[in-house]
Amino acid sequence: MNPVTKRPESLVDIPTHYCPGCGHSVVHRLIAETMDELDIRKRTICIAPVGCAVFADKYFNCDAIQGAHGRGPAIATGLKRSRPDTIVFSYQGDGDLASIGMAEIVHAAARGENITVIFINNTIYGMTGGQMAPTTLVGQVATTAPKGRNEKLQGNPINVSEMLSQLKSAKYIERVSVDTPQNVMKAKKAIKKAFQNQIDGVGFSFIEVLSICPTNWGVEPLKALEFLRTKMMTQYPLGVFKDEGKKEEGK
């Protein structure tokens, strides 16, 4: 009997520490499948962030570096400019990328670095215990916004994909979600394209993935998915914001 699926070679065969229902594991798998399918595992370098995905350096079966909070795109710049023959991807959460690392991501995009960035947006700081993120929705409760994010005090969430798509040197920007099998398939396609772009030398490719954090949101996974679909997708509509890469053949 032929197996219809197997563990990707690009994922190390160890258990992850992610909470039940968390989207990180799904996205890890999508990246790993992509690395297998594009046969780039042996030349890929993963940049693990600070936050829940800090151990991504252990999970991906490729060379890896763990960097300071928010600095992934700067580290990626150093790696890629020194070794243009490698495939470099920075994996970052919303606190990491949209708060402390906002300068790094904007300027890496502005320079048009030929790198791939996977941005997990779950609207909260996970590792530190559920504090408000720049992406936290208005009204959403966080440990540092116990009455919910107040527009007058804390302003409005940052839509990173829309913002980065204003930059001329950013080539491919898409927002996807991992809430349903269909959306997971779409996310996979986007992630694969973001890596293919790097192989083809297209330039800066950025995938924002809407994800859930049942633990820090304090809800069951199914309720969390409902929140993602009803609330998050309103603030953060899915779609392609920019695509100046190589067009797929036959389409």
Next chain:
Amino acid sequence: MAEKELKKGNEALAEGAIRAGCRFFAGYPITPQNEVPEYMSWRQEEVGGAFVQAESEIAAINMIYGAAATGVRAMTSSSSPGVSLKQEGISYMAGADLPCLIVNMMRGGPGLGNIAGAQGDYMQATRGGGNGDYRLIVLAPNSVEELGNFPKLAFELSEKYRVPAMILADGILGQMMEGMSYNFEPVDPKTLPAKPWALGINDGTRAKNMISSYGLAEGELEKMILKRAERYALIERDEVRFEERFTEDAEVVIVAYGISARASMAAVNALRKEGIKVGLLRPITLWPFPTKKIAQLADKCKAMLCAEMSLGQMITDVKLAVNGKIPVHLYAKPGAFFPIAEDIETAVKSILTGKKDFLFNLSDLAEKADNTCHKPENKICKEGTLL
């Protein structure tokens, strides 16, 4: 002897780094080191290296972190406030055991301070500077020639021990021009030994390589730090460098590094002409510090004088080395003020005669402050020190 050419300090340094095989540079504009990134912007292209003008000092050091992880000789340069910003990345690199070169062309501080040369970052450089237990190998050139030749030494030491190296110079050295020559042939990076730990292409003959500074499992971090400490011990034992002048019969030994050592040497020469027995000990490595050498000199001389363009930072290490055996005095020029040889001469004479001219003493300042703005009755603490 190689023919000397007239070069500006910052440019001699930048070319020296290129000659030493540096093929990645990232930096951010800040005076008085701007000639370094300016030079690198075209020179790296010529030699097939990479230059990035970073969006910030923090980004620059993190680019170095990424570049150094691939094994390339990577460098960034800045000046005091910029180096403060870089501390995050420096700490990460120390924790990840990555070799690299960081240059600090010190200027006046704290804060924005001014743009003239100073030596106020000694503590930051020699104690690590960022969070955690770590050290940097710190080289202190005192001439344009040393600025040009130290990058190679810095890269070699840094790679040998996998400890980040810093060249701690100042705005005067960076900006001044003098004759210099390189004492080494240009290094072809391709001829450097492979770094088995570097990230890159894995042809399947090795396990995946990982670069990180964390150790979250119980006891893991302690093991990492203690293992690193073994290398620190080797560095302290084997890599101390200093220059010694007229110390053999000296009654007073001046201890000074960098540009302060130039002024101090002028003072030594002048005093020797008057028959005054004075010598100079110039630490070239600020870490590892020439502790043993200074302890030996303290057995022979009557007193020491530290000449520093700061409120007195290196003097802490000198006092630790002297261990109370003899008095250690300070000639201080904080606020980016150039040390004056004649004043150092007077300071040496003061030590020999028991006067206080040009000797700097914080307790004297307290007395002065008492007599001016601070009324004793306002003091909360009355144990002889101001709060």
